[in-house]
Amino acid sequence: MKIQQLSVFLENKPGQMAGVFDILGSNGVNIITMSTADTEQFGILRIITREWEKAKTVLEEGQFVVNLTPVVAIQVPHKPGGLSSILAIFQKQNINIEYMYAFPCAHTTEAVLIARFEDPDAAIKVVRESENFKALTEEDVFKEKKACEIQS
Amino acid sequence: MTQLATEQTIWDKNESLPREELEALQAKRLKEAVARVYQNVPFYTKKFDDLGISADDINSIEDVRKLPFTVKTDLRDNYPLDLLAVPREKLARLHASSGTTGKPTFAVFTQEDLDTWSDLCARFLYAGGLRKNQFAHVAFGYGLFTGGFGLHYGIERVGAGVIPAASGNTRRQISLLRDLNTETLICTPSYALNIAEVAREEGLDPAKDLPIKFGHFGGEPWTEDMREAIEAELGITAYNNYGLSEVLGPGVAGECPCRNGMHLQEDHFLFELVDPQTDEPVKPGEVGELIITNLTKQATTLLRYRTRDLCVIHEDVCDCGRTTRRMGRVIGRSDDMMIIRGVNVFPSQIEEALLSVEGTTPHYMIELDRPGNLDRVTVSVEIQPHMFSDKMTEMNMLKRAIDKEIRTITGIGVTLNLVQPQTLARFEGKAKRVIDNRFTKEELEK
Numbered sequence: 001m002k003i004q005q006l007s008v009f010l011e012n013k014p015g016q017m018a019g020v021f022d023i024l025g026s027n028g029v030n031i032i033t034m035s036t037a038d039t040e041q042f043g044i045l046r047i048i049t050r051e052w053e054k055a056k057t058v059l060e061e062g063q064f065v066v067n068l069t070p071v072v073a074i075q076v077p078h079k080p081g082g083l084s085s086i087l088a089i090f091q092k093q094n095i096n097i098e099y100m101y102a103f104p105c106a107h108t109t110e111a112v113l114i115a116r117f118e119d120p121d122a123a124i125k126v127v128r129e130s131e132n133f134k135a136l137t138e139e140d141v142f143k144e145k146k147a148c149e150i151q152s
Numbered sequence: 153m154t155q156l157a158t159e160q161t162i163w164d165k166n167e168s169l170p171r172e173e174l175e176a177l178q179a180k181r182l183k184e185a186v187a188r189v190y191q192n193v194p195f196y197t198k199k200f201d202d203l204g205i206s207a208d209d210i211n212s213i214e215d216v217r218k219l220p221f222t223v224k225t226d227l228r229d230n231y232p233l234d235l236l237a238v239p240r241e242k243l244a245r246l247h248a249s250s251g252t253t254g255k256p257t258f259a260v261f262t263q264e265d266l267d268t269w270s271d272l273c274a275r276f277l278y279a280g281g282l283r284k285n286q287f288a289h290v291a292f293g294y295g296l297f298t299g300g301f302g303l304h305y306g307i308e309r310v311g312a313g314v315i316p317a318a319s320g321n322t323r324r325q326i327s328l329l330r331d332l333n334t335e336t337l338i339c340t341p342s343y344a345l346n347i348a349e350v351a352r353e354e355g356l357d358p359a360k361d362l363p364i365k366f367g368h369f370g371g372e373p374w375t376e377d378m379r380e381a382i383e384a385e386l387g388i389t390a391y392n393n394y395g396l397s398e399v400l401g402p403g404v405a406g407e408c409p410c411r412n413g414m415h416l417q418e419d420h421f422l423f424e425l426v427d428p429q430t431d432e433p434v435k436p437g438e439v440g441e442l443i444i445t446n447l448t449k450q451a452t453t454l455l456r457y458r459t460r461d462l463c464v465i466h467e468d469v470c471d472c473g474r475t476t477r478r479m480g481r482v483i484g485r486s487d488d489m490m491i492i493r494g495v496n497v498f499p500s501q502i503e504e505a506l507l508s509v510e511g512t513t514p515h516y517m518i519e520l521d522r523p524g525n526l527d528r529v530t531v532s533v534e535i536q537p538h539m540f541s542d543k544m545t546e547m548n549m550l551k552r553a554i555d556k557e558i559r560t561i562t563g564i565g566v567t568l569n570l571v572q573p574q575t576l577a578r579f580e581g582k583a584k585r586v587i588d589n590r591f592t593k594e595e596l597e598k
Contacts, residue, residue: 005542007540007541007542009535009540009570009572010572011570011571011572011575016572037544039544039547039548041551041568041569041570042547042570044542044544044547046542063572063573063574063575064572064573065535065536065537065540065572065573066537067537067540067541067542069542098543098545099543099544116542116543
C-alpha cells in the first residue's frame, strides 16, 4: 500500500530545481505531484511519479542525491473539512505525520493526500478501518491522476 | 603618528650586543642546551645516540646543523609531558595549544622561564612605546592559550598598568579603552580593525575618540595594507610581533620603531632559515622555513623546531641600535595550517570531524574570507546518499552534529554548506582543500 516518493537534495543556488526538471523532462518522466522543503541553505524536493525507477537513475547520473521514501497516498473528499477529518483520526490514534502534501483531481470530487509517517503501516491500518478514506495503491494513484497530470 | 626616538627604546643590553659577543653567547648556550636535553629528555638521548653525537660535537652555532629537527608530531607523540627537561615539580605554569587529535600539546614553564618570557615580551612592548606610567589593554584570550598571558607579563615587567580584557564583547572593550584612557592596545590585527568598525557603528570616530596611541598585533598573518588601515582607522602606530607556544609564546620576535622586520631574540633562540624541501639553508634574502632552537628555556628545550612558517631574515644592521637580525612577515606555511581568528586549524581537523559524524570523509572544501575584518570559515561538504534524508529535521540534525563536532575539535565556529556531489573542484595529486581569500601572496610580501 505504500508508494515510492523520490526525495532529492537541492543545493540552494540558482538553477538547481530547473536542473532536476530538465533531466526528468528530457527523459520523458511525468510528475504527478511534488513538494519542496527548504532552508536558507539547502532544500529537499519530493516527487511522486510513476517512472520513479527511471527518474532515480537519470537524476543520479546527473549527480543529484536521490533517496526513495515510502509514503502513503490517501484519498480524501475534496471539500471543506476533508483534510481535517482524516487528521483528526490520526491524532486520535496518536499517529504522527512527518510531512504531507496533496493534489486534487480535476474531474472528481476526491483529492489525494501524500503523507510521510513514522510508522506507515500503522497509518494504513487506521485509514483502512475508517469509513470515508481510502489508502491508495500505486496503481490507484497513477490511474487516479490520469486526469490531472502535471507536465514536467 | 608617533615615532619614538630610537635610542631610548632598548630594554635589554642583550638586544645590542656586538655580533661576535652575541654569537659566542649563542654557542655557549647551545652547548648547554644540548647537554641538558641529552641528559634529561629520553626522546633526545635516543636521537643523539642514533646519530652518534653529543654536546662535545657542538662548539659553534654552525654546529646546530648536526642536530636533528623536532616537529609538531614529536610533541604529540610525547604527550603529555615526556619532553620535560626538568623534574615535574619545577613546573610553574602549563599552557596548551590546540591539537589535531583533540589532545593539545603543552607549553610549559619553570619560574625562570616565566621570567624570561616576561622580559622578552617587555622588549618589544617597550620598543613600541609602552612606558610604566601608561595602561595597556590585552584583548587576547587568556586561559590555556599562551598569547594573553605572555603579553600580560610583558606589560607588568615594563611596569605599566595592565587591563586583562580578554576577547569578546567589543562594545565593552571600546568603553574600557575610552574610560581608562588607555595608551596601548594588544590583540590580533583583524580584531583591531573590528574594534574600529564597531566604534564607527557607535557613532564614534575611532581615530579621534579612542585614546590608544600604540598597538601590538600578532597571532595571525597580516599585511602592510592592513597595517596602514589600522593606523589610519585607529590613529595609532601599529607594531608586529611573532611567537609560537611550542618554543615560548609571544616574545620570539618583535618590531622596533624602525618597523623594518621583527627583531629576533637571538640571545634566547637560535634561528635558521631552510628550504622546506631540501632542509638546506636558504641563500641570504630568500624565503625559507623558520627553524627555532630554544637556547635558554628550561622546562622544555626544543632543538631545531620546524615552525612551518615561511619568511625572510634581514641580516643588515638596523638603525635602532639593536644588533639582532630581523624576520619579515610570515608570508605562508610549508604545511596546510590555517590561522583563523588567531586559532591554528588544520584541514585534517575538519576531516576528522566529518569522519566522526559520518563514518566516512566526504569531499569537502574550506574557504576563508574576512568580511567586516573578522575571519569567516565556510566549509562546503558534498552530500552523499547515506547522509541524505527526506526529513528536514534529520537534515538539520546532521548539520548541527557536523557544526558541533568541528567546533569541538578545532575550537572555532564555521558556516557549513551542504552541496551536491561533484560540485567541488577536484585536484590531481594532493588535494587543495583550502581557498584563502583573505589576502594574496603579493599583499603578504609587500
